Amino acid sequence: MEKIDLKKNDLEKNNSFEEIWVRLKDSKKILMTLHVGPDGDSLGACCAMKYVLERIGKEVKIVSYDQLAENMKGLYYSKEVEFGKDISEIDISEYDVIIFLDCGDLTYVSSKLNQNFKLIGKSFVINIDHHKTNTYFGDINYVDFKKASTCSVLIDFFKEVKIKFDSKLSDMLLLGVATDSGYFSYETSEGALKDASFLIENGAKYVDNLLKPVLYNQSWGQRRFVALLINNLKINNKLKVGYSIVSNEEIKKFKINLADVRLGINELQFISDFDFVFNLVELNDIIKGSFRSKKGVDVSLFAEALGGGGHREAAAFRLEKISLADAEKKVLDTIQKVGIHRY
Numbered sequence: 001m002e003k004i005d006l007k008k009n010d011l012e013k014n015n016s017f018e019e020i021w022v023r024l025k026d027s028k029k030i031l032m033t034l035h036v037g038p039d040g041d042s043l044g045a046c047c048a049m050k051y052v053l054e055r056i057g058k059e060v061k062i063v064s065y066d067q068l069a070e071n072m073k074g075l076y077y078s079k080e081v082e083f084g085k086d087i088s089e090i091d092i093s094e095y096d097v098i099i100f101l102d103c104g105d106l107t108y109v110s111s112k113l114n115q116n117f118k119l120i121g122k123s124f125v126i127n128i129d130h131h132k133t134n135t136y137f138g139d140i141n142y143v144d145f146k147k148a149s150t151c152s153v154l155i156d157f158f159k160e161v162k163i164k165f166d167s168k169l170s171d172m173l174l175l176g177v178a179t180d181s182g183y184f185s186y187e188t189s190e191g192a193l194k195d196a197s198f199l200i201e202n203g204a205k206y207v208d209n210l211l212k213p214v215l216y217n218q219s220w221g222q223r224r225f226v227a228l229l230i231n232n233l234k235i236n237n238k239l240k241v242g243y244s245i246v247s248n249e250e251i252k253k254f255k256i257n258l259a260d261v262r263l264g265i266n267e268l269q270f271i272s273d274f275d276f277v278f279n280l281v282e283l284n285d286i287i288k289g290s291f292r293s294k295k296g297v298d299v300s301l302f303a304e305a306l307g308g309g310g311h312r313e314a315a316a317f318r319l320e321k322i323s324l325a326d327a328e329k330k331v332l333d334t335i336q337k338v339g340i341h342r343y
């Protein structure tokens with residue numbers, strides 16, 4: 001197996017923050033959508049952007065087909081989003097600009113449409129993100145994959161265009177910074193801590209507006225899902241991989257949604273007994289798979305071979321019309337075939 005060249009941080013492909021800001025100032029109506037199975041970074045970044053744009057008199061709408069994870073539903077700024085509405089149901093030609101935040105490519109945009117979202121020529125597209133696999137699908141783009149979160153990229157953006165940080169803006173941005181760094185436990189944590197410190201100086205309340213309403217506020221179903229992932233773990237000693245499989249029936253019992261499921265894998269990466277880990281979660285007619293690396297195994301190669309993508313440390317894929325038993329075999333066979341590559 002050939003060693004695949006990892007993409008460099010292509011900052012030279014980026015447009016400038018100034019160009020993005022000029023474009024936004026020149027427009028009246030702006031549309032955003034949370035991404036598939038929205039997380040804290042998606043919510044925090046979109047709400048922060050909306051808040052900043054409304055302060056300069058813009059009309060801004062945020063939609064999300066998928067619901068938030070249970071523990072994020074109570075956040076005071078989540079009411080800025082119209083849930084249950086898909087971007088494909090909106091006449092996007094009415095908007096001067098669509099901003100995609102935290103979307104690596106157009107498959108992140110809508111779980112209703114999955115891969116079939118067509119944008120070209122309908123509206124001007126701004127893409128701001130931190131995913132390494134970002135496809136630069138916007139008319140203008142700014143991607144910095146060294147950042148812990150899209151909210152961290154927005155901190156740089158807002159600083160450069162001289163936006164005033166108040167406590168509300170800082171709270172919303174801190175949500176993305178904290179959740180996308182696993183509450184300051186992933187490899188990106190040192191940058192995330194600096195961002196957090198800046199936001200706290202500008203009025204964010206980490207304990208009252210983040211830890212208490214989000215981290216300490218998970219439903220029993222969310223935690224039972226994590227417990228089941230840990231309980232169902234199997235280890236393949238030959239491949240040094242741990243994996244966990246959860247069926248549709250079990251998911252239904254816990255009353256959790258796609259956003260909850262997306263977060264579960266994070267809890268498996270702190271276990272020392274294997275070099276990388278994946279899960280397979282059955283959601284109606286699809287099986288959602290996620291990888292997390294430990295000990296330097298590049299898991300993006302496995303996800304890509306299974307039709308998905310992501311980062312070296314974290315990657316995902318989906319399998320359709322296949323049983324859990326066949327999916328397990330398929331993933332293990334794929335790992336075997338691709339082989340273990342370390343970064």
Ligand SMILES: [Mn+2]
Nearest residue numbers: 041102150180
């Ligand atoms: Mn993110």
